[in-house]
Amino acid sequence: GEDVEQSLFLSVREGDSSVINCTYTDSSSTYLYWYKQEPGAGLQLLTYIFSNMDMKQDQRLTVLLNKKDKHLSLRIADTQTGDSAIYFCARYTGGGNKLTFGTGTQLKVEL
């Protein structure tokens, strides 16, 4: 199957770390992605990881991939109010350049 699941909401305090989780069912993924959607805007790619990697760090963002458990996470260090958005994980699905998106996690950053 192509299901990609995420928790719907996450609330953190400004300055804390946020961890957004994602699970998927199809183990044949080659790339896994994190996209961010701000209110009233389209999706923007934040980062991605190849399936042969376990971790990728990009400034405040850390992506962890557990292939055995089919679990992907995005950690945002020192979370700011500007990080408030919906975060989507996505996986590449074969048979064309098609991304399958998760359900999205709404991150709320409180002062």
Add this chain to the structure above:
Amino acid sequence: DSGVTQTPKHLITATGQRVTLRCSPRSGDLSVYWYQQSLDQGLQFLIQYYNGEERAKGNILERFSAQQFPDLHSELNLSSLELGDSALYFCASSVDAGQYTGELFFGEGSRLTVL
């Protein structure tokens, strides 16, 4: 600004009607993708075109059709509209087709409301 332009931004119409959504991809991008975002279905892939040809098809209803023109802009046609078609329709573009680069550039979406 992603460079992808979608029109109209908002559209309100009645059941049974037909609408056309338009997308201009980022300069140099050959692929155009259409996605539907609704509260109950999440973000669903509809269809992809690459350089004028249909490349991949997702959960697109038979009432919906799309095409990509020689100037690479794309149109999504939605007909016999139903209340459940109310959603945000995104267009995205990428430079590639067969070799996935990992990045889609999304427009701001067209919000369709069917009354």
